[in-house]
Amino acid sequence: xxxxxxxxxxxxxxxxxxxxxxxxxxxxxxxxxxxxxxxxxxxxxxxxxxxxxxxxxxxxxxxxxxxxxxxxxxxxxxxxxxxxxxxxxxxxxxxxxxxxxxxxxxxxxxxxxxxxxxxxxxxxxxxxxxxxxxxxxxxxxxxxxxxxxxxxxxxxxxxxxxxxxxxxxxxxxxxxxxxxxxxxxxxxxxxxxxxxxxxxxxxxxxxxxxxxxxxxxxxxxxxxxxxxxxxxxxxxxxxxxxxxxxxxxxxxxxxxxxxxxxxxxxxxxxxxxxxxxxxxxxxxxxxxxxxxxxxxxxxxxxxxxxxxxxxxxxxxxxxxxxxxxxxxxxxxxxxxxxxxxxxxxxxxxxxxxxxxxxxxxxxxxxxxxxxxxxxxx
Amino acid sequence: xxxxxxxxxxxxxxxxxxxxxxxxxxxxxxxxxxxxxxxxxxxxxxxxxxxxxxxxxxxxxxxxxxxxxxxxxxxxxxxxxxxxxxxxxxxxxxxxxxxxxxxxxxxxxxxxxxxxxxxxxxxxxxxxxxxxxxxxxxxxxxxxxxxxxxxxxxxxxxxxxxxxxxxxxxxxxxxxxxxxxxxxxxxxxxxxxxxxxxxxxxxxxxxxxxxxxxxxxxxxxxxxxxxxxxxxxxxxxxxxxxxxxxxxxxxxxxxxxxxxxxxxxxxxxxxxxxxxxxxxxxxxxxxxxxxxxxxxxxxxxxxxxxxxxxxxxxxxxxxxxxxxxxxxxxxxxxxxxxxxxxxxxxxxxxxxxxxxxxxxxxxxxxxxxxxxxxxxxxxxxxxxxxxxxxxxxxxxxxxxxxxxxxxxxxxxxxxxxxxxxxxxxxxxxxxxxxxxxxxxxxxxxxxxxxxxxxxxxxxxxxxxxxxxxxxxxxxxxxxxxxxxxxxxxxxxxxxxxxxxxxxxxxxxxxxxxxxxxxxxxxxxxxxx
Numbered sequence: 001x002x003x004x005x006x007x008x009x010x011x012x013x014x015x016x017x018x019x020x021x022x023x024x025x026x027x028x029x030x031x032x033x034x035x036x037x038x039x040x041x042x043x044x045x046x047x048x049x050x051x052x053x054x055x056x057x058x059x060x061x062x063x064x065x066x067x068x069x070x071x072x073x074x075x076x077x078x079x080x081x082x083x084x085x086x087x088x089x090x091x092x093x094x095x096x097x098x099x100x101x102x103x104x105x106x107x108x109x110x111x112x113x114x115x116x117x118x119x120x121x122x123x124x125x126x127x128x129x130x131x132x133x134x135x136x137x138x139x140x141x142x143x144x145x146x147x148x149x150x151x152x153x154x155x156x157x158x159x160x161x162x163x164x165x166x167x168x169x170x171x172x173x174x175x176x177x178x179x180x181x182x183x184x185x186x187x188x189x190x191x192x193x194x195x196x197x198x199x200x201x202x203x204x205x206x207x208x209x210x211x212x213x214x215x216x217x218x219x220x221x222x223x224x225x226x227x228x229x230x231x232x233x234x235x236x237x238x239x240x241x242x243x244x245x246x247x248x249x250x251x252x253x254x255x256x257x258x259x260x261x262x263x264x265x266x267x268x269x270x271x272x273x274x275x276x277x278x279x280x281x282x283x284x285x286x287x288x289x290x291x292x293x294x295x296x297x298x299x300x301x302x303x304x305x306x307x308x309x310x311x312x313x314x315x316x317x318x319x320x321x322x323x324x325x326x327x328x329x330x331x332x333x334x335x336x337x338x339x340x341x342x343x344x345x346x347x348x349x350x351x352x353x354x355x356x357x358x359x360x361x362x363x364x365x366x367x368x369x370x371x372x373x374x375x376x377x
Numbered sequence: 378x379x380x381x382x383x384x385x386x387x388x389x390x391x392x393x394x395x396x397x398x399x400x401x402x403x404x405x406x407x408x409x410x411x412x413x414x415x416x417x418x419x420x421x422x423x424x425x426x427x428x429x430x431x432x433x434x435x436x437x438x439x440x441x442x443x444x445x446x447x448x449x450x451x452x453x454x455x456x457x458x459x460x461x462x463x464x465x466x467x468x469x470x471x472x473x474x475x476x477x478x479x480x481x482x483x484x485x486x487x488x489x490x491x492x493x494x495x496x497x498x499x500x501x502x503x504x505x506x507x508x509x510x511x512x513x514x515x516x517x518x519x520x521x522x523x524x525x526x527x528x529x530x531x532x533x534x535x536x537x538x539x540x541x542x543x544x545x546x547x548x549x550x551x552x553x554x555x556x557x558x559x560x561x562x563x564x565x566x567x568x569x570x571x572x573x574x575x576x577x578x579x580x581x582x583x584x585x586x587x588x589x590x591x592x593x594x595x596x597x598x599x600x601x602x603x604x605x606x607x608x609x610x611x612x613x614x615x616x617x618x619x620x621x622x623x624x625x626x627x628x629x630x631x632x633x634x635x636x637x638x639x640x641x642x643x644x645x646x647x648x649x650x651x652x653x654x655x656x657x658x659x660x661x662x663x664x665x666x667x668x669x670x671x672x673x674x675x676x677x678x679x680x681x682x683x684x685x686x687x688x689x690x691x692x693x694x695x696x697x698x699x700x701x702x703x704x705x706x707x708x709x710x711x712x713x714x715x716x717x718x719x720x721x722x723x724x725x726x727x728x729x730x731x732x733x734x735x736x737x738x739x740x741x742x743x744x745x746x747x748x749x750x751x752x753x754x755x756x757x758x759x760x761x762x763x764x765x766x767x768x769x770x771x772x773x774x775x776x777x778x779x780x781x782x783x784x785x786x787x788x789x790x791x792x793x794x795x796x797x798x799x800x801x802x803x804x805x806x807x808x809x810x811x812x813x814x815x816x817x818x819x820x821x822x823x824x825x826x827x828x829x830x831x832x833x834x835x836x837x838x839x840x841x842x843x844x845x846x847x848x849x850x851x852x853x854x855x856x857x858x859x860x861x862x863x864x865x866x867x868x869x870x871x872x873x874x875x876x877x878x879x880x881x882x883x884x885x886x887x888x889x890x891x892x893x894x895x896x897x898x899x900x901x902x903x904x905x
Contacts, residue, residue, distance in 0.1 A: 164814030187403075188410035188433075217800060218818070219403060234814075248690035251677045253670035254803050256555025257382065257405050258679025258746075263671055263690040270671055270691060279745060281382045281679060287403035289803055289815070296669070296811035297691065301653055303666035304695025314664065319696060322663050323703070326621075327710035329646045329662070333619040339598070341617055343608050346568040347624030347700075348557035350667075351675030351687055353723035354700040355559070356574055357715075358623055359567030361704050362602075364592045365713045369570050369579050369602030370617075373563040374625045375556075 007069045010077055022064035022075055023051055033077050034086065034139055036227050037176035038065045041283065042185035048176045050089050050139065054079045061085050087143050093136055094147040097155070098171035099228075101128045101137045121171050122159055124238050128172065128229045133242040135227030136174060157202055163212040165292050166223055167237050168203075173230035175201055179222035187285060191216040220291040224274055224284060233272060233292070240264070240271045249276055252290040253349065257281060259290050270294050334366065343370030379762040380514065380550035381681045381748070386412045387548035390510035392503075394423040394445070394534070395520020395895075398430045400800040402518070402554050405680075406430060409516070419510075421503045423448060423495075424520065425795060426825075426860045426867060436503040439862060442793045443524055443782030443896040444493040448500060449533040450779065451489030453481045453540055455504035462508065463542030470766070471539050473774035480776035492779060508541050512548030519556060519797070523895045525783045528888040532775040539772045545763040555680035557804065558670075562678035565734070565749070566727065570602035575731035591730045594713070604890035606883070613640035621648045621707075623700060624667065628656040629805035629873050632892035633848045633883035650703055653807045656873050667700045668693045675720040676742070678749070681760070684737050685746035782896040783884035786864075790846060790898035792830070793865040794880055797895075802871040809871075822868065822875035823856040824901070829863040831855065834901055841904035844868065846897055849879035852904050866899065 006013040009026055016025045021044065026033050037048040044065040052061035056074040061082060064075075076082060093099075098118045119125050128134065139145075157170035175194075180203060183192045191214050195204030205214035223231045245264040252259040259282035264272035273291050277284035296302075306322035307314040317325075333342055344366070346358035355373075362371040385391065385408040398406035412418035413433045422434040423445075431437040440448050456462050457478055467474050486497030507513050515538055521530045535551050543549035555561050567574040577584040585599050603611065609631065611617035620641070631637040641647060641660050649661040652669045672693040678684045698706075701723060705715040717723050721739050728734045736751035736758075747758035763772070786793055801819035802809045809815045824844055826836065836842060838857045843850055844866070853868065853875045861867060868877040882897040 164817045185415070186411075187407050188414055212818075217399075217403065218814075248688050249686075250670065250688045250690065251558070251679070251685045253558045253677075253808075255402050256557060256560055256680035257402055258558065258677060258681075258683060258685055259404055260685065265690050268691050281681060281683065282404045285404045285407060288801060288818075289809060290404075293803070293809050293812050293815055294671075295813070296652075296808040297671045298694075299653075299811040301811065302669075302694050302697070303652060303654060303658075303664065304697060305666060306696070307654075307664040309662050317663075319698070319706075322665060323706050323710055326648050326663050326665075326707050330619055330621075330707070331711055333645060337618050340602070342619040343603060343617065343621070345605055345608075345620065345622040345625050345627070346563055346566075348560040348563045349624040349670075350559065350563075350700045351673065351720065352559065352562040352566050352678060352684070353675045353720040353727065354623070354704070355563045355566035355568045356723060356727040357701040357704045359574060360592060360715075361621075361708050363567075363573070363579075363588070363597050364594045365708045365711055365715075367596055367598065369598055369600065370608060371568055371602060372570055372605040372608070373560075373568040374605060374627060374630055375560045375564060 007073045009075045016069040042181040090145040129237045130229035178225040182221040182225045218288040254289045339367040378552035378681045388514035390513040392421045392515045396518035440493040445530040447492040447779040450481045450484035452504035454484045456508045466542030471772040476776040477774035513543040518554045527886040559677040575733045606890040609640045618645040623650045626655040626805040632881040666697045683746040786898045794899040796870045796877045806871040822853040822872035825867040827861040827863045846880040851875040
């Protein structure tokens with residue numbers, strides 16, 4: 001390695017590619033620079049400034065997400081100056097919203113008053129709906145930050161709950177802009193953007209309409225990238241806590257894109273779905289069906305026992321009875337009318353293994369090539 | 378797909394046709410939208426409706442329904458006449474160019490305009506744009522295949538891609554977008570009447586022998602079987618007697634439903650294996666309850682031929698069983714012992730008899746799937762097909778003439794009907810309609826109509842109408858939309874209570890057996 005081509009971070013020299021940011025070089029080398037607004041796949045905005053670093057010979061701290069690595073650059077990611085700046089940013093964020101995650105160690109009266117005001121806003125006496133699953137909370141712990149004083153629901157905007165999928169809680173929004181980038185730069189649905197100015201700023205859909213009346217298609221990418229509790233799935237909010245769930249990775253069962261997703265499971269129920277990030281084919285993205293269309297799994301209308309029809313109506317049967325009936329009838333038809341009077345419609349919905357077995361069943365057991373599925377339909 | 382989904386972002390020109398991408402493949406559509414918005418790619422959309430993705434297009438070609446061969450031939454006419462084609466590719470990698478050249482000669486932009494309604498200048502510009510690409514990607518879906526000329530349409534797109542050398546390269550290719558999670562896998566696994574798994578022909582006696590040996594049987598027929606679209610009429614005639622349907626609901630998805638229902642009712646014995654009591658299951662003699670994807674282990678193969686894991690997250694309700702286990706049980710009770718410990722064991726067996734899956738196992742695809750063909754354990758998979766050569770060696774140009782759709786409009790049925798899906802629902806709705814939220818967004822069937830036609834027939838937005846074709850009628854509400862163009866209405870086919878497929882034409886593509894869902898003639902009147 002050649003010093004000319006290297007950047008020094010926290011005393012160690014690293015090579016870099018032209019166009020690579022300090023954040024990217026650090027990330028590749030397992031140096032953890034905290035981020036909030038940074039969103040992979042979108043161009044950096046430098047909005048939140050939590051990723052600032054000290055670059056020797058530079059007067060100001062620089063956002064590492066938006067500053068390109070240069071040869072000879074000497075960077076410090078956790079100097080006292082950097083830590084002080086980060087603490088200030090976190091403190092400001094905590095102080096301007098309903099961040100009732102009890103990371104605060106101040107007087108109980110003050111806490112009670114604050115908690116009451118939060119309760120009045122979002123109609124819950126519980127702690128923040130994303131407690132334990134919040135980037136801001138993580139950072140507040142990491143840098144041991146308490147808010148200077150408690151806010152009084154620092155937003156003039158009421159919660160939006162009028163669509164079936166997403167709750168928009170403006171009191172917990174830190175205006176990092178990740179949702180705006182997810183919507184415009186990743187999914188390119190162009191449904192939301194920054195609106196108004198100063199302390200009135202708000203993420204708005206169209207000219208500040210409810211999501212359901214805007215171009216929003218409820219892909220939920222904004223929910224997935226929200227680092228705080230501002231955007232939460234309606235069915236998850238205050239009903240499911242992250243630590244109560246287990247995540248199982250699987251493949252979506254709707255269209256042929258084959259999105260990789262996590263089924264979040266609580267008490268043997270799928271209670272939430274999220275996209276698997278940084279893996280092909282979807283790199284974390286999902287659509288409304290994949291993310292919110294999981295109710296069918298636990299529908300009371302699911303078939304739960306074999307049924308046989310008698311005199312035109314169905315009755316429950318044991319597996320033995322049902323399977324024996326099928327086997328007997330297929331054998332009878334095969335003998336009397338020949339194999340080619342039988343057929344199998346296998347499924348574009350079941351697994352490869354199951355399709356293979358259906359193909360083997362048609363050909364080796366029924367002895368017919370009458371097998372198809374509904375790709376044509 | 379010949380190429381991968383991520384690859385679409387590497388194209389500099391993308392041609393989308395017969396795909397309402399943002400509604401039917403929303404996540405994939407983001408790759409197209411990003412390429413156009415942030416990477417300077419050019420987009421051509423050829424679709425009879427002004428769908429969302431058309432708003433991102435540099436050229437929206439609005440063809441009359443069922444005239445795809447004509448506009449594709451028209452583009453090739455321009456490309457050949459203006460000498461914009463890839464001479465080296467055509468010479469080295471293809472054959473049949475002279476025949477193609479001859480047939481497209483008459484498809485001048487003027488002639489194509491007469492047939493398709495696409496203005497000649499737009500067609501010429503689009504042709505130049507696609508031919509001028511470094512890498513041009515073609516994405517298509519059922520709007521291309523669900524025609525009596527469906528096979529011709531697909532071959533025409535392949536012609537166009539080969540002519541411009543956009544095959545076997547990053548960002549290029551001809552990419553069918555698969556509509557169902559495992560359509561690709563169902564085809565790969567021999568869920569077709571003419572091939573075993575891995576597209577090994579049933580007419581190849583050596584293959585038949587190999588399968589017989591592997592499965593320990595004899596007497597597997599070497600004649601191709603019936604497609605679903607042939608089974609149904611044969612059931613109607615009483616020639617076809619017993620059917621085992623696994624996880625399909627043809628009584629909403631079949632064309633000419635009234636006929637399909639009579640046909641299935643006429644079977645001596647019908648078994649339906651599903652997760653719900655579907656419209657089809659209600660006709661069955663025996664209904665077998667199966668697991669859904671969240672309850673099972675296995676693999677799906679996506680549109681880009683990537684074999685990916687499916688994992689069990691929750692226990693199945695009641696006495697529900699794995700689909701494979703049910704089938705194996707029936708086989709065993711019919712006298713053919715079939716038993717497996719788990720799905721992994723089945724994967725091992727199928728990999729052993731399927732050359733394109735030979736290198737795939739659960740350990741290799743644990744974190745990231747592999748693209749078939751993957752012929753060996755040390756093979757990295759094949760993200761891009763046809764890099765060095767085509768499966769048959771040289772790519773064959775098919776000289777194809779335009780033929781009209783099976784049904785045209787006339788004075789009695791003066792409007793074209795085309796069908797498709799909506800963003801918020803999936804196929805026959807058995808899954809999505811269990812979600813209140815999705816139902817709230819898309820509660821019921823509608824007839825999408827242009828404001829021009831609404832005026833002609835004096836119809837108000839939201840008013841109920843009767844839509845009739847030669848095969849049946851349905852009632853639904855009018856939805857005046859900028860997506861619709863004059864002369865054509867669109868009806869989503871999800872809704873059993875107003876099933877668009879009562880209207881559609883069961884006329885089939887002679888090769889693929891795919892029905893012409895995308896074109897039929899209807900008339901519309903105010904509901905009584």
